[in-house]
Amino acid sequence: MNQFSKLLPLAGDTPAYLGLAHGIRVMVMDGRLATGSRLPSERMLAEILGLSRTTITRAFGELVDSGWAVARHGSGTTVRLPVTDCTPTHSLVPTPRHDTIDLSSAAGPAPEGTADLVRRALDWLPTTLAGAGYEPYGALHLREQIAARYTARGVPTDADQIVVTAGAVLAISVALHALARPGDRVVVDSPTYPGALSAIATVRARAVPVALDTSWDVSAWADAIRRSRPRAAYLISDFHNPTGLLMPTEQRAQLAKLLADAGVTPIVDETVAELDFSEADPALPFAAVSDDVVCIGSMSKTLWGGFRVGWLRCPPRLVDAIRRQSEALSLGPSALDQLVATTYLESPATIHAAVIQRLLVGRSTWTSALAERLPDWQVPTPPGGLSLWITLPARLATELALAARAYGLTMAPGPRFSPDRTHTNRIRLPLTLPPDVIDEATVRLAAAWSSAREGSSASMQLDALAL
Template sequence: MSNLDHGATTVSSRALGVLLDSWRASSAPGYLALADRIRLLVLDGRLPVGTRLPSERDLCAHLGVSRTTVAAAYAALRDSGHVDSVRGSGSVVRLPTRASLPRPATAEGLLDLTKAALPAADGIAEAAQRAAGRLGAYLGDSGYDQIGRPVLREAIAERYRRRGLETSADQIVVTLGAQHAIALLARVLVGRGDRAVVEAPGYPHAFEALRVAGARLVPISVTVADGWDEPALMQTLRRTSPPVAYLMPDFHNPTGATMPADQRVRVLEAAAAEGTVVIVDETMGELAIDPVLERPLPMAAYGRAVSIGSVGKSLWGGLRIGWIRADRPLVDRLVRARSAGDLGTPVLEQLVVAELLGDLDRVLEARAAHLRRGRDRVVTGLRTAFPSWDVPSPAGGLSTWVGLGAPVSSQLTLAARREGLLLAAGPVFGVDGAFERFLRVPFSYGDDETDRALAALRAAWAGVDGVQAPASPLLAEVV
């Protein structure tokens, strides 16, 4: 088992060893270091609740440690409520009940930066009031809308046309956010055992959606400095002819890289030659921070691709509206398949978003100013406090992908929890537990929250060799 299958009930010693990676880097006693790392895998969702852990004998043999070390680690996990051990069933992952949660380590409580997200844009409440006034015209039918209201589909198509990609309303399917769009496409395009090309690092919930559909993930490297490993991507397409490739070419999450126009052409041509459908995640696409003379057009303008978008990043995560832009035959397949998972997108939320899209340019201008301030504050703060770290200053997006210089991301994340700060460790963004040398730090928050986060990181880094149990075992969703 080369990686953790989210549909399985057991994780092998080998697979768990891959996820544990550099757990020995801590100077804490071995059993505590092992328990802390397994605990973090549970908190980050890399070990799903209900997963059966390897036996003590198998894990100690694989890790090359004494059985006493593994037994003590499992005992510590039982004491903290992260594992249940049942005779005959082994040790099973769980989350503690809220009654058993320890108090936060700081008086202010926990600051959750696992989500790279913005607060609601101005004008949403007013748009909701206007949309409510128009709702009466839509009450005559069932309200189960599996393709999207024409007024919103046309507004989305107009956004694409303004960005240089000719689009008609009948090429749009409105979804319950971008994650729903990814899952729907995966269900339609991927068969069990099919390969799916993904980016590494990349968006963890896309990995999850593809795995649930039965895909075997094939990672392609993306770096801050060099972007996509094009030779590896081309070779993978030629050798495996995967049904789908999932890419985020604009302000890639988490590296911030943007794919150049000429590379977009080459990738789409190679994919077309192999019959691969390129799924393009554009959720970060309009979150530019720095003005540039010329940005690439949407990827589908350079060749055949399926585009995914949403308003979760630009307007507000509380508006669960996304979309898929595809050719008409695929649109028909998506609509036919949709009822197996949901019965449509709420009409009122669609009307709210339709109201807001006409003023999106003004919103994006304000977002750019907010993100520029946040990025500069985070980048300057990190570079000053941690001169040994590699801290990029991306031209867009919501976060910076920090190089720590050592494989201590999980260890640092655990220490930060003790200081009241929740961050997603680097391996969350990998397929098989890689990226222990990296940490994603969002810059989309306000000045006070940013300063709190920087202070917590400084305190955590000072004690990174003495990691203890996290302050709160709440499962964080990475966005």
């Protein structure tokens, strides 16, 4: 609840109740307060902020009148967005230029050494070609290697608990098909990985957002679970996409208990868990604190996204259901891609070190280029992961993304990472690009940012004239 103390000081010259209503709206738009969250009671908020009950009552009234909250007798005041989601699902702008830099995806080229790996993998080809090639749950040798890696991290795992899929997104979908029915709720962080939001939409479940700012808020999770009675939860506890945050071990244990007590199955996506460039001791894997978790893994970020190999580690009670869904959705992953994955897992160290080095270079290049050209952007230093979750000094992320197209940039504005289209002051930048491309992208971003700002002040002037 103490996030509400940050509402002070209230904005400018307006009466206090308007300043407070404005502050709450900003929290929603920044994604610090998820839509659907309940505001503290009037009495409690008055105490937290040292304001009168009348001011709080009038501020809540203002939020309700302007469509930013609903008040229900007996269940308090809940925040929401005043309009339905109008975000276009198709591009509004012409086809990008031929020299477009793609900032929207955090995927890079295959690391050095990949071609050798593929050549070594082909040694297995004669044996593979002698079989029918279908392995609905994945080749046994690969499943054994994946299971052994979990066991080595302190989570004893049998190869039968592993189901290999054509990538992690399919693995998330398989898990959701096994766990959720249309209309069920799935609690997610806001922001979160957009591919998971699409997978949730595909099973016609509803994503319930819990705001994630600088750390996980266990009490907000408890509130969302009480409110929405979800079937499952989707989490990225290690080097979260897009923020790069790492969930501390105590919070994993608290969340695991909360979910277990409520009968909610966590789907924990560890696709980026090995992209660790912190010097800190690794946190305990989520499966070490939860018996009933579905873990998702992938080769896409430690090796290359072009090899479509991901997997699920299932709790024993779900193995059959997950196998059935996986077989129904695809007859299993590519035999050749699995050969490459198996060969990689035999000795991943050199390629892994090269991938980490590339991300570190990406992080420092972005940091210095942005400090020089866009010094009022807040740039974090994440301990791992694929991206920088940037805070802009104005809520113009979508305007920036639109302006950027004219400068040959495609990019991922904050609202794309949240089911309620908030985070309008955020963008995600990928660490996976080479330094010269990052430098050029920053020059274009600075130009696009000026256009977005000019466009927004022009439209504000028009609004003022219209009034």
